[in-house]
Amino acid sequence: MRRVVLSLPSIAAVLALAAATGCDDAPLVSECVPGVDPTCETPTPGDQIVAGVNLTALFASPTTEEVAAARQAPAPTTATATLTQLVAFDTYRRFTLAFDQGGERLFTAFVRVPGGADQTTRLRTLVILTDGTDGAAEADLLTDASFGSLVTDAVQIVVAYRGEALGLFGPPPIDSDVAPDPYRADVADLGALLAALPTVPRADAGRIGLVGIGRGGTVALLAALYGAPVESVVTLGAPTDLFAASFRADVRTELLGQTPTDPFPAFQSLVAPVLQLRDGVTPRDVTRQSLLEVSPARLAAGRPLPAIFALHAVGDRVVGDDQLASLGAVLTSSSDTPRGTLLVEDTSHDGLLDVPTVQSQIAAFFGQTL
Structure with a gap:
């Protein structure tokens, strides 16, 4: 998995500034340094990064290819x-x-x-x-x-x-x-x-x-x-x-270590793929497909x-x-x-x-x- 960092000279300074200001919008920086670890990803300026998760990239509009891959009808339960x-x-x-x-x-x-x-x-x-x-x-x-x-x-x-x-x-x-x-x-x-x-x-x-x-x-x-x-x-x-702003806002709140005031129904199930991305269990493309699979508005066009x-x-x-x-x-x-x-x-x-x-x-x- 590619980890996300800021291309700033002093990681400690960024963390200290965020703590001093109490700004929860400050991107969280991992120990990964692009100059040392080539697998690191330097985010595009202006990207929103919370707890190491690039929300801007995660919630970008799905491509036609991603939608096609996510259209996999589950087999009916055998019971x-x-x-x-x-x-x-x-x-x-x-x-x-x-x-x-x-x-x-x-x-x-x-x-x-x-x-x-x-x-x-x-x-x-x-x-x-x-x-x-x-x-x-x-x-x-x-x-x-x-x-x-x-x-x-x-x-x-x-x-x-x-x-x-x-x-x-x-x-x-x-x-x-x-x-x-x-x-x-x-x-x-x-x-x-x-x-x-x-x-x-x-x-x-x-x-x-x-x-x-x-x-x-x-x-x-x-x-x-x-x-x-x-x-x-x-x-x-x-x-x-799940790519719309309302769900993204609940995800951001969860990544900040807080509980959404009025979370989506069965929210923990919906946010689980994002938490796996945060923890390095799954890559971003897999997480995006998981979100797409339960986003009927994104899958419905042409059906x-x-x-x-x-x-x-x-x-x-x-x-x-x-x-x-x-x-x-x-x-x-x-x-x-x-x-x-x-x-x-x-x-x-x-x-x-x-x-x-x-x-x-x-x-x-x-x-x-x-």
Whole structure:
């Protein structure tokens, strides 16, 4: 790996000046000296360097070749799916859909199916992908009161990711037996879930919509651009571009030894490749590819995509609204396949789905596309 230094005569003087001024923008200098070690890299004047990581070079716009190399669809998780019926609630039938591998529970989804006399007609199917970290629950389903016939006449599924528990009304939470692997494994696991839909009563595998919240929105977009069999995707506050300023700011804070005030969802997973670069474990090109692999806005150009409706809170303190701008810049729409974005005022990252106008627009979008 090439290490980064300043081409200054006195390393000690630079460190002393930074300590005296308390300026956290001062580049940190390693022991590497270009005149002694030819593998050292002298940065371009003006580059931002923090903890030995050249952020200017790391977050430079990806090249066409880098994007092509990062477009590697993960293989769907290979697991055994088991559908178990629970006690009915209200007019709905309730199930768990569990995925096991080698005797371990990878992840579990909750399934709600409309009841009634007709149990043969297939219905549009909505898969809810949450922000994660705190698990997922039956309570994360879209509610009848807010979404009306969109959900009363649909099969709904909510997914608890690897390493996270699924909360249910009544029974104790169902745990996962494996460690979490945010974003990357989430996409592979979603592939396994979609493949198992023919086992779910009334689920129409030809009318699938994804609702992704935060991290779940990233997962939904990645799955869609890799050809998942879905007709439409709604995202709310989703990270889409790890090369944008909002994520770079969180990375800089982390490299300074501080904790971002409102970090991106599953931030430690996203920043891990940068920390490996800092520690000399991986080179910059590998780190950039890792960031690209979870940046759907950078990967989407020229790809066949389903209908997409992406929403974001203005001034989102968790996932900056520049993430929506990055996605919007690559989306094109048509009368047959609408794709668009919407900035929503007077709400927050966690409050988007509670806004009545947002609910009505999501219902209208799925009504048109599913």
